Amino acid sequence: MHKYYLNHLQELEAEAIFVIREVVAQFDKPAILFSGGKDSIVVTHLAKKAFWPARIPLPLIHSLYRIII
Numbered sequence: 001m002h003k004y005y006l007n008h009l010q011e012l013e014a015e016a017i018f019v020i021r022e023v024v025a026q027f028d029k030p031a032i033l034f035s036g037g038k039d040s041i042v043v044t045h046l047a048k049k050a051f052w053p054a055r056i057p058l059p060l061i062h063s064l065y066r067i068i069i
Contacts, residue, residue, distance in 0.1 A: 013046065013049075016046050017046055017049060017050040020043075020046060020047050020050045021050050021051075024057055024058065030058055031058055031059045031060070031061050032044055032047060032056075032058050032059070032060050032061070033061050033063060034060045034061065034062055034063065035062070035063040036062075036063075044056070044060065
């Protein structure tokens with residue numbers, strides 16, 4: 001049997017994906033606030049990975065309060 005190890009960055013990514021899935025499962029209307037900065041781009045990318053190959057089940061709300069997806 002092979003042992004499966006994650007490096008530190010992979011562990012953080014896996015934990016973030018788990019949190020995103022839990023939020024979607026537990027809350028009524030979660031959303032991603034998107035400003036176009038590096039943080040919101042990373043959160044959007046993690047959400048895409050969390051639900052691939054399906055679409056992201058969260059609306060992206062621009063910081064100017066426009067729904068873009």
